[in-house]
Amino acid sequence: MPAQPPRPAGGAPAVDPVAERFHFLVNAPALFNAVVTALEWDVFGHLSAHAGASFEELRTATGVPAHPLRILLHAVCTTGLLERNPDGGYRNAPAAAELLVPDGPDNWRHILTGWREIYYPAFSRMSEALAAGTNTALDAYPGDEPTLYRRLAHEPELEAVFHRSMSAFTLKSLDALVETEEFATVRHLLDIGGGDGTTSARLLARHPGMRSTVFDIPSVARLAADADPGVADRVRPHPGDLFTDPFPAGADAVLFSHVLEIFSAEQITELLTKAYDALPSGGRVFVYGYNASDDETGGWYSARLSLYLNVLASGQGMAYPARDWEEWMRRAGFDAVRTRTGYPYEHGLTIGTKR
Ligand SMILES: C[S@@+](CC[C@H](N)C(=O)[O-])C[C@H]1O[C@@H](n2cnc3c(N)ncnc32)[C@H](O)[C@@H]1O
The missing domain is CATH 1.10.10.10 (Winged helix-like DNA-binding domain superfamily/Winged helix DNA-binding domain)
Structure with a gap:
């Protein structure tokens, strides 16, 4: 009724x-x-x-x-x-x-198919996972790796659905990042957790003087090798693990797009410190993704992402509010830390500079 x-x-x-x-x-x-x-x-x-x-x-x-x-x-x-x-x-x-009508790589059909196949089946185990404080819904996937990203390597078809879905949503939320003026002077970008290279490809198309190294797990980094033909000669996939492998040297900017929120505060500080150590003086770090509102009461997309991370993907992390990003960036040693918020799909961009 x-x-x-x-x-x-x-x-x-x-x-x-x-x-x-x-x-x-x-x-x-x-x-x-x-x-x-x-x-x-x-x-x-x-x-x-x-x-x-x-x-x-x-x-x-x-x-x-x-x-x-x-x-x-x-x-x-x-x-x-x-x-x-x-x-x-x-x-x-x-x-x-x-x-729902326009076709193309950012079609909602790709996004929603991924949510139907991967996200929403896991949410039926939300009470159990949140009570346990870990991503128990990951049990539905073969393997013993602790995150969904690594387990999907055992299921290439589902991994392709996942990355098509993620790439489509990334394309919808990418314009603000691509137009960020600080990228105009970047020569070599290190795109950490760069997925199938969607973000790097758009940035390189916008900035002809830029090249990019896409660092991701091996089964995903190889997808970046098939980047848009117009920029493929400027994209270099770098397979590895963010935590156990060093960040490659030589970049003057590091981008974490939809990546750090997967992890805990301690892990984020560790990764930002690795970025700091890999950068030259004057190098910049960019953290782009969903930001929960400061009072943590708003944002449907942020809420869904945080639940997905904790129930299925990693068992931790969230769409942290901007003040958390700024604090962790400063803790890693970055200066001139600032955030721009209010982008579509509850996105924010936090930038820091190595003195
Ligand atoms: C949410 S996706 C973001 C992809 C891309 N940056 C974007 O904005 O669309 C997170 C990426 O982090 C990668 N990732 C997660 N844990 C990783 C690890 N330990 N080492 C390397 N890559 C990792 C995943 O494979 C995935 O491609």
Whole structure:
């Protein structure tokens, strides 16, 4: 039963937005999966080309039997992403046209497929993992390595889904980083935990005088070798372990993009100190990623990431607020530490300079 908000005298019922959000939230896992299914069946793509298509047209286009398609379309209509005309034809809502139709490497289909295959199955074990204080959901993956990143090396297909999803989200949140003026003078970037090289490729495309060394675990670093052909000759994969292997020398800037938040305060200080030691005087460190709000009450994306890290990925870490990054950077020896916040998807950038 929907909440029955109090009805003020003579007016429309006052809707408590939190109650309204609650009712959406408790149905969201089902509706999330319905939206991913609609993406898989290219419902939004079909309606982009054939706005107002009838149920029968959608049935022919998807090849799905009538009853399951009826169920699916009803579910997606309840989210508002699909709309139904009075004549029964369907069309994309403006948000669906903007978010779910355009194809390309940053497509939400890639992101949500990764969340469905990897993140959300793990969240069913949240109470157990948080109570244990470790990432017990990792038991579902073969191997004995302590993090998801390393265990995925045993499952190359899932590892590819994971990196496609991560790369797609990174592309959505990357513009602010790429346009950061401090990169204009960087000649050699050390991209720590650089994944499949998506971030480095975008930075190199923007800054023709820059080259990059992408340091990641061996099964991932080799993906960076297939970087965008336009910049491939300036990307060097460097396979290894961030903690047990030294940082390669020669870079004048170190980037940690969506990496340090995986770890504990002690590990972060250790990695920032390694960055400090690897840099020349005047070298810069950049830490980019989700920042929880200072009072730790805001940020859906940050909250989801922190839960994922603790339940599945590493069993620690979080989307730390900016003040934590600044403190750890200073502790590692960096000067002129400052943070820029307010970027899309709750992102922030903290920069420090080696004196
Ligand atoms: C969340 S991804 C970020 C990828 C990329 N920097 C981006 O912004 O999209 C974290 C990366 O850290 C790497 N990583 C985690 N632990 C590592 C370790 N001990 N040694 C090397 N790389 C590691 C993972 O393989 C993964 O590619």
